[in-house]
Amino acid sequence: MAHESEDGYVPSAVEEKWQRTWEERGTNTFTREQLENAKDPFYNLMMFPYPSAEGLHVGNIYAFTGADVHGRYQRLLGKTVFEPIGFDAFGIHSENFALKVGTHPMDLIPSNVKNFTRQLRRIGGMFDWDHVVDTTDPSYYKWTQWVFLQLFNAGLAERKEAPVNWCPSCMTVLANEQVIGGECERCGTAVEQRRIAQWFFRITDYSQRLLDNLERLDWSDTTKKAQSNWIGRSTGAQLHFPVVDRDGNETGTSVEVYTTRPDTVFGATYMVLSPEHPLVEKVTDDGLRAPVYAYMDTAGKKDLVARQKTDKTKTGVPTGGFCRNPATGELIPIWIADYVLMEYGTGAIMAVPGHDTRDFEFAQAFDLPIVRVVAGSDDDAETPLEEAYVGPGRLVNSGQFDDTDVKESVEKVTAWIAESGWGDAKVNFRLHDWCISRQRYWGPPIPVIYCEACGPVGVPEDQLPVVLPRVEDFKPDDSGISPLARVEEWYKTECPTCGAEARRETDVSDTFLDSGWYFIRYPSADFDDCPFDEAITKKWLPVDTYIGGNEHAVLHLLYSRFLTMVLKDLGHLDFEEPYNVFRAHGLIIADGAKMSKSKGNVIVPDPIIEEFGADTFRTYLMFLGPFEEGGDYRPQGIQGPFGFLHRLWDTVVSAGDGHADPDVERKVHQTIEQVTEQLANLGYNTSIAAMMECLNTIRSGGRAASRAEVEPLVVMIAPFAPHMAEELWERLGHEGSVFDGGNWPEFDPAKAVENTVAIAIQVNGKLRATITAAADASEESVVGEARAEDNVVRHLEDKTERRVIYVPGRLVNFVVS
RNA sequence: GCCGGGGUGGCGGAACGGUAGACGCGGCGGCCUCAAAAGCCGCUGUCCGAAAGGGCAUGCGGGUUCGAUUCCCGCCCCCGGCACCA
Numbered sequence: 001m002a003h004e005s006e007d008g009y010v011p012s013a014v015e016e017k018w019q020r021t022w023e024e025r026g027t028n029t030f031t032r033e034q035l036e037n038a039k040d041p042f043y044n045l046m047m048f049p050y051p052s053a054e055g056l057h058v059g060n061i062y063a064f065t066g067a068d069v070h071g072r073y074q075r076l077l078g079k080t081v082f083e084p085i086g087f088d089a090f091g092i093h094s095e096n097f098a099l100k101v102g103t104h105p106m107d108l109i110p111s112n113v114k115n116f117t118r119q120l121r122r123i124g125g126m127f128d129w130d131h132v133v134d135t136t137d138p139s140y141y142k143w144t145q146w147v148f149l150q151l152f153n154a155g156l157a158e159r160k161e162a163p164v165n166w167c168p169s170c171m172t173v174l175a176n177e178q179v180i181g182g183e184c185e186r187c188g189t190a191v192e193q194r195r196i197a198q199w200f201f202r203i204t205d206y207s208q209r210l211l212d213n214l215e216r217l218d219w220s221d222t223t224k225k226a227q228s229n230w231i232g233r234s235t236g237a238q239l240h241f242p243v244v245d246r247d248g249n250e251t252g253t254s255v256e257v258y259t260t261r262p263d264t265v266f267g268a269t270y271m272v273l274s275p276e277h278p279l280v281e282k283v284t285d286d287g288l289r290a291p292v293y294a295y296m297d298t299a300g301k302k303d304l305v306a307r308q309k310t311d312k313t314k315t316g317v318p319t320g321g322f323c324r325n326p327a328t329g330e331l332i333p334i335w336i337a338d339y340v341l342m343e344y345g346t347g348a349i350m351a352v353p354g355h356d357t358r359d360f361e362f363a364q365a366f367d368l369p370i371v372r373v374v375a376g377s378d379d380d381a382e383t384p385l386e387e388a389y390v391g392p393g394r395l396v397n398s399g400q401f402d403d404t405d406v407k408e409s410v411e412k413v414t415a416w417i418a419e420s421g422w423g424d425a426k427v428n429f430r431l432h433d434w435c436i437s438r439q440r441y442w443g444p445p446i447p448v449i450y451c452e453a454c455g456p457v458g459v460p461e462d463q464l465p466v467v468l469p470r471v472e473d474f475k476p477d478d479s480g481i482s483p484l485a486r487v488e489e490w491y492k493t494e495c496p497t498c499g500a501e502a503r504r505e506t507d508v509s510d511t512f513l514d515s516g517w518y519f520i521r522y523p524s525a526d527f528d529d530c531p532f533d534e535a536i537t538k539k540w541l542p543v544d545t546y547i548g549g550n551e552h553a554v555l556h557l558l559y560s561r562f563l564t565m566v567l568k569d570l571g572h573l574d575f576e577e578p579y580n581v582f583r584a585h586g587l588i589i590a591d592g593a594k595m596s597k598s599k600g601n602v603i604v605p606d607p608i609i610e611e612f613g614a615d616t617f618r619t620y621l622m623f624l625g626p627f628e629e630g631g632d633y634r635p636q637g638i639q640g641p642f643g644f645l646h647r648l649w650d651t652v653v654s655a656g657d658g659h660a661d662p663d664v665e666r667k668v669h670q671t672i673e674q675v676t677e678q679l680a681n682l683g684y685n686t687s688i689a690a691m692m693e694c695l696n697t698i699r700s701g702g703r704a705a706s707r708a709e710v711e712p713l714v715v716m717i718a719p720f721a722p723h724m725a726e727e728l729w730e731r732l733g734h735e736g737s738v739f740d741g742g743n744w745p746e747f748d749p750a751k752a753v754e755n756t757v758a759i760a761i762q763v764n765g766k767l768r769a770t771i772t773a774a775a776d777a778s779e780e781s782v783v784g785e786a787r788a789e790d791n792v793v794r795h796l797e798d799k800t801e802r803r804v805i806y807v808p809g810r811l812v813n814f815v816v817s
Numbered sequence: 818g819c820c821g822g823g824g825u826g827g828c829g830g831a832a833c834g835g836u837a838g839a840c841g842c843g844g845c846g847g848c849c850u851c852a853a854a855a856g857c858c859g860c861u862g863u864c865c866g867a868a869a870g871g872g873c874a875u876g877c878g879g880g881u882u883c884g885a886u887u888c889c890c891g892c893c894c895c896c897g898g899c900a901c902c903a
Contacts, residue, residue, distance in 0.1 A: 689840035
């Protein structure tokens with residue numbers, strides 16, 4: 001049931017007409033020449049969707065609409081706006097769904113893409129359908145493989161054995177991002193750890209640069225913060241503690257540790273190695289091998305996840321070995337414990353139980369000595385510690401550093417350590433190298449060939465793409481090996497270097513590699529002889545505004561920054577930051593929770609669009625809350641924007657000639673000022689409110705409007721209700737699209753000034769009256785008038801006036817006592 | 818525990834340190850109608866008061882200020898992310 005009013009506004013007809021017209025006229029699409037010669041180019045990017053079988057839900061539409069409004073606004077300002085869209089269609093998600101329904105992904109994806117395309121057209125997005133990118137198309141992933149080869153040839157891709165997340169129920173490897181709180185995102189089974197040889201990108205080589213550049217990016221603060229936390233820079237020192245034998249003689253080996261508190265080194269009373277640490281074997285006393293190996297064995301079976309699940313209860317065993325604390329000269333025992341992670345720092349720590357909560361717990365559990373080396377203001381050096389003390393204070397029991405303030409001590413102690421030659425200052429990052437291998441089927445094959453003689457060889461560029469073969473049995477199994485390894489005729493090949501019999505890499509790459517560079521491909525999507533054209537890339541990149549979900553703050557956004565830096569360093573690009581501006585949109589909340597399939601609160605947009613039209617739906621979504629914060633989706637709420645658009649239509653189609661009324665014109669110009677400013681900052685809800693207010697003024701008292709009054713409103717509503725705006729623009733007698741020619745109304749400050757203003761009159765800050773005064777009235781006359789108000793007189797009686805505060809055009813405040 | 822973001826009417830939300838609650842939803846009353854829907858008009862934070870007017874109100878407690886939703890200090894609660902990172 002569609003709402004059609006008698007005023008002639010039939011949303012479905014108007015929308016159908018303009019979607020057809022845009023397509024026929026090529027309003028939103030560009031030819032290669034147009035892209036090359038565009039004036040004032042503006043690249044408006046949004047995160048391309050994964051084309052699920054369910055289609056886009058209201059949350060997705062919300063994100064795309066908000067980004068589309070921004071693009072349309074920029075275009076109305078006169079810019080040439082390129083707004084591409086594509087499909088991120090590879091990955092475990094699609095593959096799992098394909099397995100579930102028993103349809104091959106190669107058959108499934110095209111029909112999903114078709115459905116997404118229909119929805120995205122229906123909602124009225126300003127997409128350039130001539131530059132669509134589909135990551136599963138060999139003409140795209142040919143260049144994804146090319147990107148891999150750039151890193152491979154530059155030594156930034158390396159193959160090494162590493163632990164991966166293994167879901168024993170799904171029998172597959174999972175990406176870190178598919179592990180939620182230690183469990184498989186899909187089935188909730190606890191994830192195990194396995195060691196498999198993987199390809200890694202050396203993103204850690206770029207840690208400092210990725211961090212430093214953040215400062216000059218115009219991104220949402222939350223996103224920048226999340227990213228810098230993820231990179232996790234910390235400063236401290238790396239020290240080596242010599243390993244000693246039974247008699248206290250140095251053995252020539254030492255344990256390297258990283259600490260952020262080198263100043264507490266005098267309090268290091270034992271050492272802890274991660275169970276995986278290479279030195280464990282060496283330092284373990286013969287008599288203790290059995291328990292040590294047993295512990296390594298249990299710890300090895302637990303992954304990071306299971307280790308966390310132990311409620312942080314500390315476990316560990318002594319190795320029987322000892323180090324000398326180079327600061328105190330004392331012998332301290334070496335333990336192994338799984339609270340020390342091989343992945344961070346050196347995989348070993350000096351334990352300072354007095355001043356580290358974890359070490360304190362461990363020392364208590366195993367009765368290890370706890371020494372105080374920092375004293376707070378109320379403590380003395382001998383006060384026994386009941387918990388780790390991490391506050392401010394001065395060093396104690398620390399030799400020549402006694403009484404040094406902790407704040408200064410880090411630097412001083414580090415300098416002393418460096419002089420003494422057993423360590424130095426060191427910066428550490430928590431960022432790890434990016435594992436891009438997936439032992440799955442549905443992804444681009446990693447373009448590497450293994451040859452007995454030549455080792456891993458990159459597939460030569462002229463042999464790309466390495467096409468993913470159609471395999472009917474693509475189910476993963478417990479072997480930890482990709483299903484492609486079952487396809488002998490595919491993986492058997494010749495070494496490109498020596499021609500000997502060789503074997504293809506059978507893993508595919510992470511979907512984040514697909515999405516790591518798609519924005520570079522878009523403008524060059526129609527080039528098949530290169531990943532991106534030099535001139536067009538120079539013209540259009542980097543991206544002007546990127547709008548998307550904050551869930552990608554540390555994944556996609558970090559990876560694509562890294563790849564852009566690499567491509568720049570290799571001479572392929574002349575910029576190193578891909579997105580000048582990034583804004584994270586908020587989330588749509590339904591029934592008190594984020595809209596998601598698992599919560600069962602997903603709202604399907606199609607019937608709503610059917611009933612109210614895309615324009616009303618778009619306007620409602622943008623009105624329900626601040627775009628960057630999201631808001632509650634309430635079905636009733638759509639009535640407001642629905643009525644507003646209908647009234648706007650009525651007003652415009654029945655508007656007469658004639659001049660604008662000065663009072664109305666003032667309101668219109670105030671609205672232009674407000675909306676222009678707010679739209680630039682994605683203030684969509686308040687912009688719409690301002691336009692509603694303006695229309696209320698135009699219509700007040702049932703007066704007839706003139707075209708001069710309503711025309712600015714037609715243009716300003718266009719980003720939200722593009723179809724209706726086009727139709728009204730045409731009916732107002734204009735040729736062509738409202739979006740062409742920079743039709744944004746110009747704000748005239750002279751027309752917006754009020755000649756009278758309401759002045760609040762306060763006594764001691766409390767409102768006692770309101771008066772109307774001429775805008776140019778003098779302070780004297782305003783204060784005089786204020787003083788004459790009955791209610792003010794009453795409150796001034798029997799009081800002594802101390803001061804009068806006068807804020808021109810706003811208020812008068814009498815301060816009395 | 819750490820890092821973000823928030824607590825404002827019945828609800829979603831507005832407010833350069835300056836009349837708190839714009840705009841909208843819902844509710845109430847009215848017009849139109851045989852009736853309903855749609856549309857239109859008015860009212861709508863709360864308490865006292867016939868009214869004029871006054872008191873109380875932006876999570877809680879302090880502070881700065883002529884004036885605080887806004888700035889500062891100390892708490893409480895909610896949402897999101899990270900989490901044995903040495």
